[in-house]
Amino acid sequence: MNPLLPLLTALLLPGLAFADADALAGKPDDWFRSNEGRSTLSTVLSWQSPQGSWPKNKDTIIKRYTGKSEKLEGTFDNKATTGELRLLAHAFKATGDATYRDAFLKGYDHILEAQYPNGGWPQHYPPGKGYARHITFNDGSMVRLLELLRSSQDYEFLDADRKRKATDAFERGIACILKCQVTIDGKPTVWCAQHDEVTFAPAQARAYELPSLSGGESAGILRFLMTLDKPSPEVIRAVKAGVAWFESSKITGIRFERSNGGRIISDPSAKPLWARFYDLETGKPFFCDRDGIKKATLAEIGEERRSGYAWYGPWGESVLREYGKWEYR
Helix, strand or coil, X not given: CCCCHHHHHHHECCCCCCECHHHHCCCCHHHXXXXXXXXXXXXXXXXXXXXXXXXXXXXXXXXXXXXXXXXXXXXXXXXXXXXXXXXXXXXXXXXXXXXXXXXXXXXXXXXXXXCCCCCCCCCCCCCCCCHHHCEECHHHHXXXXXXXXXXHHHXXXXXXXXXXXXXXXXXXXXXXXXXXXXXXXXXXXXXXXXXXXXXXXXXXXXXXXXXXXXXXXXXXXXXXXXXXXXXXXXXXXXXXXXXXHHHHHCECCEEEECCCCCEEEECCCCCCEEECEECCCCCCECEECCCCCEECCHHHCCHHHHHCCCCEECHHHHHHHHHHHCCCC
16 A cells, blocks of 8 residues: 555545645654655655746645656645645754755745735746736635745744845735725725736636635635734724625525536525625626626526536635634724
């Protein structure tokens, strides 16, 4: 039996076929010094791109990369790079092996370099001319980068200059988040999944990911802002406005079944849901197929997108729960 099979089974993410580097980072020190740990870390290092990042949707833990390194396309999307860096930081702490430290620093410096002067991050770096150049909140990308920079202040092996740069990058990141919060008719609301890297306006990504107010990504942003120590008045206002939007935008009386072709079922007892996308003009949920044409109901788009995307979710539930415990509400 492959000695890593139990590890894979334990760490697979629901709905994904790849193990989670973030979960591995919490392993005990002894594991990092074991043969299994060393083998896993060697596999992780094989996937690091020449720039210092890791690709998404690849088995960077189980299956060693054997291709040409210049073919690797690293990203900050889909939990890529931040999980691997947390893993390497723990590996160096547990083993003292400079190989892990050096790989971490390469990726860490890449993150600092990738940040725009206005505080945002693209989906990957260099960003190119496509939608990856936008300030990316999609799938929690920018929030995870900021969380890594914050937690890295406790890494003893980081020098003072890198910690200073991380502090500056973190502060600029928070300022960027506040600039991206969408204001409609003079009222702050929430965020789009990606924003123009120059104007901060909501921006389009894939054909079915139109400029919008995002029920998914905005939840992660608000939860993150509520973890800040001594939040500024601007942050407090942003959180209160975002929570008010979630309160007003919840959808009751339905369930979303992504299986069976993706469908909406009437259910008066169902917990509240939030749509992934809300129209910037009407404030109503909308849905979109790969043709890029906005639809008012889920039933109007094809089965492939109906069941292939998270159109609804309980995202606001965690926002409202955390806000109820937030001392600045």
